[in-house]
Amino acid sequence: MRVGVFICHCGSNIAGTVDVAKVAEETKKLPGVVYSTTYMYTCSEPGQEEIQKAIKTENLDRVVVAACSPRMHELTFRRTVAKAGLNRYFFEQANIREHISWIGTDKELNTNKAIEAVRMAVEKVKLNKPLFSSSFKINKRVLVIGGGVAGMQAALDCADGGLEVLLVEKSPSVGGMMSRLDKTFPTIDCSICILGPKMVDVAQHEKIKLYAYSEIDEIKGYVGNYQVKIRKKATYVDWNKCTGCGACMEKCPSKNSYDHFNFGIAPTRAINIPFPQAIPKKAKIDPEYCRQFTKGKCGVCAKICPTKAIDYEMQDEIVTEDVGAIIVATGYSLIDMEKLPEYGGGRYPDVISGIQYERLLNASGPTSGHIVRPSDNAEPKTVVFVACAGSRDKSIGIPYCSNFCCMYIAKQAILTKDHIPDSQSYVFYMDIRSPGKGYDEFTRRAQEEYGVKYVRGRVSRIYPKGNKVVVRGADTLLGTQVEVEADLVVLGTAVISNADAGHMAEKLHISYDTFGFYVEGHPKLRPVETNTSGVFLAGACQGPKDIPASVGQGSAAASKVQALFSKDMLESDPAVAKVNINACVGCLKCVGTCPFQAIKEKELRDGRIVADVIETVCAGCGVCTSTCPCGAIQLQHFTDNQILAEVNAICLK
Secondary structure (H helix, E strand, C coil): CCEEEEEECCCCCCCCCCCHHHHHHHHCCCCCEEEEEEECCCCCHHHHHHHHHHHHHCCCCEEEEEECCHHHHHHHHHHHHHHCCCCCCCEEEEECHHHHHCCCCCHHHHHHHHHHHHHHHHHHHHHCCCCCCCEEECCCEEEEECCCHHHHHHHHHHHHCCCEEEEEECCCCCCHHHHHCCEECCCCEEHHHHHHHHHHHHHHCCCEEEEECEEEEEEEEECCEEEEEEEECCCCECCCCCCCCCHHHHHCCCCCECCCCCCCCCCECCEECCCCCCCCCCCEECCCCCHHHHCCCCCHHHHHCCCCCECCCCCCEEEEEEECEEEECCCCEECCHHHCHHHCCCCCCCEEEHHHHHHHHCCCCCCCCCCCCCCCCCCCCEEEEEEEECCCEHHHCECCCCCCHHHHHHHHHHHHHHHCCCCEEEEEECCCCCCCCCHHHHHHHHHHCCCCEEEECCEEEEEEECCEEEEEEEECCCCEEEEEEECEEEEEECEECCCCHHHHHHHHCCCECCCCCECCCECCCECCECCCCCEEECHHHCCCCCHHHHHHHHHHHHHHHHHHCCCCEEECCCCCEEECCCCCCCCCHHHHHCCCCCEEEEECCCCCEEEEECCCCCCCCCHHHHHCCCCCEEECCCCHHHHHHHHHHHHCC
């Protein structure tokens, strides 16, 4: 056994708190190590060339690199040793940066710990076996979950690249949050005017199959070969017959249905088309408010529908589709105002959310673009905007910034002045965060050209006073208390993850953070990839993002899919679980615990039932190995013996 060890300085990241020369010197004394050296940046091209040169000149058959996290460069070094003629699994990486140098400043202690980490890696690499990938065919169809601006951009880019796309949107129409906006910042252009063409393109593109008002029921399989069950929810209207004429809406007697599209700022009919530019422009019945469902009698819409499209007996339909990759663009939600009692959210009719105000501004909204107070339909002259309503508030579990609230509040204040020239707008804010192109200039414009008064300080209380709403807070710049008697208060409510984000993550086998946002493979180097091969992220499902960032990420995710599909065959990772059928007793506990459904039961010729691993599905998580009571299932490259060798390296030295 001839092991070569390479200790990386990583500039001063490692060498600043670890004596790398001493680590290399001590490593030379380890049994089996015939070569040990240091290098400033081992991951650099010259550094990789040094490794390849040493493999050939020193006749190395195993390689250990002590550097940063394997998440960063393990694949890089595996390719390096493979180029030199070694099996890529004859390589081991010791993390002496994140695990050692970055967590302590005691150089002597860090150095000793680094020596132990290298010793562990050396003992493991001695037991490493050559592993070989297998190839499998790929289904070059893409599933995009979410029809907001990010999902539509991803779908169109994939389709324009020649790929078949399935676009699943849970709402009756594509468009997402952007379709609800009046104008966009900082250009103040019509939101639906720039979004509408994309919506039409999605509907008319020959490569895109749209599933509106549908949800993902189940996802099985692996990269290149996913099986997806899509639930087409019952609309009680045959969309193949519906022409979107709107006659049913005009005659529907149920006029107090909750309007999900307008966020309840005004009621709608029990049967409705969400907005005039909806794609598809089809009617849907809300059974919670429809008299035919609640009282068993009405049927007006069925009687007057010219195409006989109404079907009260319609049921959900399950459709199964096969795809090779998945782009997740499920968007975001907004915090319920009732969770902000100090602001009177949900209690006072003249305290509304930013998205509700957006619908008042919109010409296709419930007030046809006229700004009125919900309480009496009067035109407000004094409007107060409250930024960070829920955001950056640890007390309610939202310590993060919602990213774009400062900007849309400035936009809404400008539009308020345009709609009501004699109005006065106030903005209570903590900090103005406007880092995008033209963003800071836009917020300055709101103040300097439109006379919006910005008050730096948090609002402590909002309460009614006659037909006014009093906003009480502090001006931290002047050091004084401030009270404004407003006609209307608009809350810049916090951006949160969707309520079902966790369930969706489980179906996709991807990670999500404390706040329910999906976690990327690496925040810098893999911003649209997940740790599950073939699953990519786009838009605000990953975290609060504005429109340009969401569009850019949608295109980035599409490019990753195109790169993935550039090959006809994919290679599987051989570091997967393997069953020893002679030791397996057929308890099948591993089947129940595998989060990827990668293990199935198998009947042998002698009638015995054993576990069998589907290698292309297995993600190498190792849950099954810890579950097996007989030790009959082992994870290749991380066997019990290899792990014990690492433990013994520090316990029996």
